[in-house]
Amino acid sequence: MDTIGMDHGGGGLKARGLVEGFLRYFPSPYLRPLDDGAVLPLGEGSIAFTTDTHVVAPLFFPGGDIGRLAVCGTVNDLAVMGARPLFLSCALVLEEGLEEKVLERVLSSISRTAEEAGVEVVTGDTKVVERGTGFGMFVNTAGVGTVLRELGLGKVSPRDRILVSGPVGEHGMAVLAVREGLEFEGELRSDCAPVNGLVEALLKACPSVKFLRDPTRGGLAGTLWEVARGTSLGVKVWEERVPVREPVRGLCELLGIDPFYSANEGKVVAVVAGEEAEVALSALRAHPLGEKAEVVGEVVEEHPGQVMLETKVGGRRLLELPVGDPLPRIC
Amino acid sequence: MDTIGMDHGGGGLKARGLVEGFLRYFPSPYLRPLDDGAVLPLGEGSIAFTTDTHVVAPLFFPGGDIGRLAVCGTVNDLAVMGARPLFLSCALVLEEGLEEKVLERVLSSISRTAEEAGVEVVTGDTKVVERGTGFGMFVNTAGVGTVLRELGLGKVSPRDRILVSGPVGEHGMAVLAVREGLEFEGELRSDCAPVNGLVEALLKACPSVKFLRDPTRGGLAGTLWEVARGTSLGVKVWEERVPVREPVRGLCELLGIDPFYSANEGKVVAVVAGEEAEVALSALRAHPLGEKAEVVGEVVEEHPGQVMLETKVGGRRLLELPVGDPLPRIC
Numbered sequence: 001m002d003t004i005g006m007d008h009g010g011g012g013l014k015a016r017g018l019v020e021g022f023l024r025y026f027p028s029p030y031l032r033p034l035d036d037g038a039v040l041p042l043g044e045g046s047i048a049f050t051t052d053t054h055v056v057a058p059l060f061f062p063g064g065d066i067g068r069l070a071v072c073g074t075v076n077d078l079a080v081m082g083a084r085p086l087f088l089s090c091a092l093v094l095e096e097g098l099e100e101k102v103l104e105r106v107l108s109s110i111s112r113t114a115e116e117a118g119v120e121v122v123t124g125d126t127k128v129v130e131r132g133t134g135f136g137m138f139v140n141t142a143g144v145g146t147v148l149r150e151l152g153l154g155k156v157s158p159r160d161r162i163l164v165s166g167p168v169g170e171h172g173m174a175v176l177a178v179r180e181g182l183e184f185e186g187e188l189r190s191d192c193a194p195v196n197g198l199v200e201a202l203l204k205a206c207p208s209v210k211f212l213r214d215p216t217r218g219g220l221a222g223t224l225w226e227v228a229r230g231t232s233l234g235v236k237v238w239e240e241r242v243p244v245r246e247p248v249r250g251l252c253e254l255l256g257i258d259p260f261y262s263a264n265e266g267k268v269v270a271v272v273a274g275e276e277a278e279v280a281l282s283a284l285r286a287h288p289l290g291e292k293a294e295v296v297g298e299v300v301e302e303h304p305g306q307v308m309l310e311t312k313v314g315g316r317r318l319l320e321l322p323v324g325d326p327l328p329r330i331c
Numbered sequence: 332m333d334t335i336g337m338d339h340g341g342g343g344l345k346a347r348g349l350v351e352g353f354l355r356y357f358p359s360p361y362l363r364p365l366d367d368g369a370v371l372p373l374g375e376g377s378i379a380f381t382t383d384t385h386v387v388a389p390l391f392f393p394g395g396d397i398g399r400l401a402v403c404g405t406v407n408d409l410a411v412m413g414a415r416p417l418f419l420s421c422a423l424v425l426e427e428g429l430e431e432k433v434l435e436r437v438l439s440s441i442s443r444t445a446e447e448a449g450v451e452v453v454t455g456d457t458k459v460v461e462r463g464t465g466f467g468m469f470v471n472t473a474g475v476g477t478v479l480r481e482l483g484l485g486k487v488s489p490r491d492r493i494l495v496s497g498p499v500g501e502h503g504m505a506v507l508a509v510r511e512g513l514e515f516e517g518e519l520r521s522d523c524a525p526v527n528g529l530v531e532a533l534l535k536a537c538p539s540v541k542f543l544r545d546p547t548r549g550g551l552a553g554t555l556w557e558v559a560r561g562t563s564l565g566v567k568v569w570e571e572r573v574p575v576r577e578p579v580r581g582l583c584e585l586l587g588i589d590p591f592y593s594a595n596e597g598k599v600v601a602v603v604a605g606e607e608a609e610v611a612l613s614a615l616r617a618h619p620l621g622e623k624a625e626v627v628g629e630v631v632e633e634h635p636g637q638v639m640l641e642t643k644v645g646g647r648r649l650l651e652l653p654v655g656d657p658l659p660r661i662c
Contacts, residue, residue, distance in 0.1 A: 002431040009425070009459030019457060025442040028451035030418070038453035040418055042477065044375045051420035051473055055458045087361070087371055089382035089473050093424075094340070100333040111356040120359035122369035126350060127386045128340030129660065133464035142382055142420050142473030146373065329460065 006328045010217055013323045036077040036214075039147055046150075048083035050074055051142040057329040059106065059136050061178045063170075063190030064265070066139050067109035069331055072194050072265055073216070074143035075117045079196040080212035080268060082203065083145035088114060090124045091140040096131040106137065117194035119143070149203055153230035155210040161277035162227070162235065162297035165198060165268040165290040166191070167243040168220045172262030173251045176327055187247035193266030198289045205283035208273035215269050216331055218322045221260040223269045224307045225321050227299070235307040237297035237319065261322050263330045271299065337659045341548055344654045367408040367545075370478055377481075379414035381405055382473035388660040390437065390467050392509045394501075394521030395596070397470050398440035400662055403525050403596055404547070405474035406448045410527040411543035411599060413534065414476035416448060421455045422471040427462040437468065448525035450474070480534055484561035486541040492608035493558070493566065493628035496529060496599040496621040497522070498574040499551045503593030504582045507658055518578040524597030529620045536614035539604035546600050547662055549653045550592040554600045555638045556652050558630070566638040568628035568650065592653050594661045602630065 007014040019034065030038040037050025052073040059066045071088065078085040090110060094103065114121050170191040177188045195214065203209055215223040220242065228235045244252075244259045252259045266289060272280045277295050284290030302308075307319040338345040350365065361369040368381025383404040390397045402419065409416040421441060425434065445452050501522040508519045526545065534540055546554040551573065559566045575583075575590045583590045597620060603611045608626050615621030633639075638650040 004425045004427055004429040004431065004434065004459055006427050006459050006461065009457060015457065019455070022438060022455065025438040026445075026452045028453050030451065030453040031455075036454075038418070040453060040475070042373070042378065042417070042475070047373065047378070047475070049418060049420060049473075049475055050454050051422045051471065052456045053422040053424050053458050053469075053471055055424060055460050086373070087369070087380060089380060091382045091384045091471050091473075093384050093386060093469060094335045096335060096337050098335040100335065103335065107353060107356040114357075120361065121357045122359050122361040122371060123367075123381050124350070124353065124362075125383045126340060126346065127384050127469075128335055128337050129386050129466060130337065133466065135460060135464065138384075138424060138458075138469070140382070140384055140422050140471040140473075142380075142422075142471075144371070144373070144378070144380055144475060 007323065009328060013321055035081065037081050039081060046147040048078050048081045048145045048147050050077040051140065052077065053138055053140040054331055055138050055329055056175065056331050058179060061175050061190055062188060063174055064192035065106060065109050066137065067106035068113045068192050069265060070139040070141045071110055071113035071117060072192050073331060074141040075119060075194040075196050076214040078143050078145040079199040080214050082149040082151040083147045085117060085119045085143055085145040085196050087122045087144045088119050089142045090121050092126045093138040094126065094128045095133055095136050096128055098136055113194065117196055151209065151211055153211055153227065156227065156231045156233065156271050156299055158233060158299055158301045159274040160210060160271050160299040161274050161295050163270045163272065163280055163284060163293060164220065164242065164296050165284050166292040167245045168264055168267060169244060169248045169252065169259030169262035171265040172219065172327055172330055173248045175330055177251060188251065191264055191266035193289055195266060195268050195289060198287045199268060201287050202270060202280060202283045206272055206276050206280045208276045209270060211271040213269045215264045215267055217263055219261040219263055221319055222322050224319065227271060228305050228307050232304050234300040234303040235297055236300050237307065237309050239309045240312045241294050241296045243292050243294055265331065338654065340659060344652055366412065368412050370412060377478040379409050379412045379476045379478055381408040382471065383408065384469055384471040385662055386469050386660055387506065387662050389510060392506050392521055393519060394505055395523035396437060396440050397468065398437035399444045399523050400596060401470040401472045402441055402444040402448060403523050404662060405472040406450060406525040406527050407545040409474050409476040410530040411545050413480040413482040414478045416450045416474055416476040416527050418453045418475045419445065419450050420473045421452050423457045424469040425457065425459045426464055426467055427459055429467055444525065448527055482540065482542055484542055484558065487558065487562045487602050487630055489564060489630055489632045490605040491541060491602050491630040492605050492626050494601045494603065494611055494615060494624060495551065495573065495627050496615050497623040498576045499595055499598060500575060500579045500583065500590030500593035502596040503550065503658055503661055504579045506661055508582060519582065522595055522597035524620055526597060526599050526620060529615065529618045530599060532618050533601060533611060533614045537603055537607050537611045539607040540601060542602040544600045546595045546598055548594055550594055551600065552591040552650055553653050555650065558602060559636050559638050563635050565631040565634040566628055567631050568638065568640050570640045571643045572625050572627045574623050574625055596662065
């Protein structure tokens with residue numbers, strides 16, 4: 001008998017298969033793109049609408065906590081849809097026996113992060129389930145925003161450039177380090193941050209932005225694969241240009257994990273017209289969350305549907321499609 | 332040390348205290364009314380936005396399942412805000428080891444119920460957590476709709492009439508019966524249904540509708556208390572006019588539970604101007620979900636902030652404020 005496995009919750013192939021299976025139940029054309037949210041006609045304009053439940057373990061980690069993550073997750077999904085996030089819902093599932101001070105820390109964090117992102121929490125729900133499950137709390141947020149610009153993989157073409165707004169893999173490695181009690185955890189911090197300000201700066205500076213994504217579960221590799229599969233074009237990546245901080249690289253090497261597959265929670269991958277790559281790079285670098293941005297790749301006609309890494313020594317190798325996030329309960 | 336208890340998740344006083352405590356973290360004026368959702372300015376008009384996580388145990392019960400409940404919960408919250416539900420998100424938390432056929436049954440039910448309610452599921456999220464918790468799955472839905480009419484307790488005044496769209500207490504008793512393996516469960520079915528069509532029929536027929544609520548956790552009693560507290564007026568209820576089906580009355584008597592406190596998932600409580608009570612009653616009864624509707628009470632100047640029952644034998648007694656739902660994990 002088929003049952004749900006942990007890898008159905010990762011950002012990879014297994015999860016994608018499960019979610020694609022859902023489509024037969026839900027005929028809405030707005031769901032078809034299987035984006036992180038939907039753009040919906042409403043009244044005169046369009047709204048963006050998205051949701052995420054956060055089940056991260058532990059609830060607190062260097063650089064963030066489940067509350068900050070829940071706000072950033074939904075704000076960032078709206079931002080990369082080309083929308084301005086406005087309103088959030090917040091639905092809590094609490095485990096009986098949870099200390100109220102833990103709940104208060106998480107609520108404070110939700111509150112601060114919402115203020116930082118310029119969004120309002122306007123509605124909520126609270127459920128309590130029996131003790132003994134050990135999860136403490138789950139936090140769902142849904143978000144509504146107004147669409148600033150319509151983006152999509154359909155706009156992507158050969159010679160477009162691919163940018164990343166900063167060093168990759170930090171959220172995944174920070175959660176792993178604290179979960180496993182690893183020594184050098186102090187140097188590893190989640191990048192968890194609301195990127196809507198960064199995205200608006202980029203959209204303003206750069207009329208040719210075609211596609212944006214926050215590379216969460218499945219990491220940078222998952223997003224690059226999404227571009228390749230969704231466009232039936234090739235993606236070429238200059239491996240040495242992808243920024244990776246030393247502590248992340250160190251832990252990844254120790255554990256045999258590729259930092260390209262490790263989750264980010266405060267980064268943006270952008271696809272822009274080739275001739276605007278430098279403008280886009282400058283716009284990203286002018287924002288505090290994009291100081292370490294880089295142009296890391298290019299959309300090409302070769303190897304359609306696949307992601308090719310050009311390595312430091314001039315070699316080439318296919319980047320493998322992530323099958324699942326290397327870590328469960330990462331967000 | 333203070334910890335979260337099961338009664339923090341009920342529809343009563345303890346839950347209300349917890350939620351009111353949340354307000355200090357969230358300054359949005361749209362959250363202030365602590366309604367089941369928020370009415371938000373967006374573009375030319377207003378949208379309604381709400382969320383609910385469903386943690387019901389068991390996942391399947393006579394008359395419904397967690398999927399049907401998750402659609403109805405959010406559709407009904409939007410409807411009683413005076414809105415037309417349009418779009419839903421659906422976020423699943425799955426327990427590792429859940430049988431895929433169970434997931435498929437729930438997804439089919441979500442799909443059918445969404446079609447029945449005339450809403451589209453447009454975005455979603457799936458997380459998987461480790462086996463051993465025993466919950467199987469939790470389902471969060473958030474919903475967006477357009478506001479048809481602005482309703483609110485501020486419009487309620489003395490001599491308004493209170494209507495209920497049908498027999499009360501069915502969802503709570505149906506879930507309890509199946510959970511406890513009680514013999515006569517076959518006669519007890521949840522009333523779980525999308526009431527948006529019923530509400531639109533009422534709004535169309537009756538310009539004076541002032542306030543609507545779906546009496547879920549905390550039951551009819553919780554909603555009547557909400558009216559009394561929120562208006563600082565009194566609520567008078569003619570006990571014998573409140574419809575209660577025999578199997579519900581029987582199980583309630585057996586267990587010492589008042590059916591007025593048992594949850595409903597397909598009912599509406601409406602407050603309308605006294606002179607329009609009969610028009611409202613006719614509109615409700617003309618709809619298949621409102622055939623058993625009754626005028627059950629009146630808003631009065633006496634006993635402000637309290638709910639008074641007039642009993643069959645001419646006596647009067649205060650209806651107590653529910654402290655928590657008599658049942659955990661009811662929705």
